[in-house]
Amino acid sequence: MARIIPNKNPIDLSQRKAVGFGFPINGSAVFSPTYQTSDQIKSNLVNYLLTNKGERVFNPNFGADLKSLLFENNDDITLDDLQAIIQNEISKFFPSVVIRQIEFTTQENTIQFTLSYSIVNFGVQDEINIII
Numbered sequence: 001m002a003r004i005i006p007n008k009n010p011i012d013l014s015q016r017k018a019v020g021f022g023f024p025i026n027g028s029a030v031f032s033p034t035y036q037t038s039d040q041i042k043s044n045l046v047n048y049l050l051t052n053k054g055e056r057v058f059n060p061n062f063g064a065d066l067k068s069l070l071f072e073n074n075d076d077i078t079l080d081d082l083q084a085i086i087q088n089e090i091s092k093f094f095p096s097v098v099i100r101q102i103e104f105t106t107q108e109n110t111i112q113f114t115l116s117y118s119i120v121n122f123g124v125q126d127e128i129n130i131i132i
Contacts, residue, residue, distance in 0.1 A: 023047075038124045041097065045115070048093060049130055064089065066113060066132055079104045086115075096120045 018033035022043040034040045051063035064086055083102045090097055101116040111132045118125045 020044075038119055038122055038126075041094065041119055042126055042128065045090070045094065045097065045117070045128060046130075048090070049113070049115070049128065062093065066111075066130065079106075090117075096122075100125070 018035055019037055020034050020040040020043065021031040022034045022039060023032070023046050034043060048062065049064045049066055052065050052067055053063045054060050056062040083104070086102060087099050090099060096119055098118050098120060099115065100118060101114070103114040103116075105112040105114070113128075113130045113132060115128045116125070117127075
């Protein structure tokens, strides 16, 4: 019978097997491998947030469209709507991720996007910061 370890994905128990690749994509062999599921989930979230809808082949609805913010008027209604859309989309594409907070900080020509999240059954809480 297999031994079950709580809060771990079975693939995380093997230190020599990479789960996927992370960011930035400039490792010694072009890709930087990730060895923990929680690190790969973070990389997948970053990939989702930096992708615009229509860019992903065979999955045109994948992406957060954050870059479209650069060409919209920045007001509270737009940011509130975008928060709701991102929260809904992330729950659809990443069911193991629970969003704790989404925050937009606008400055003159930039928008700082902060996503605080936790991963169900892993006990991991993390944050992603993206400047657009």
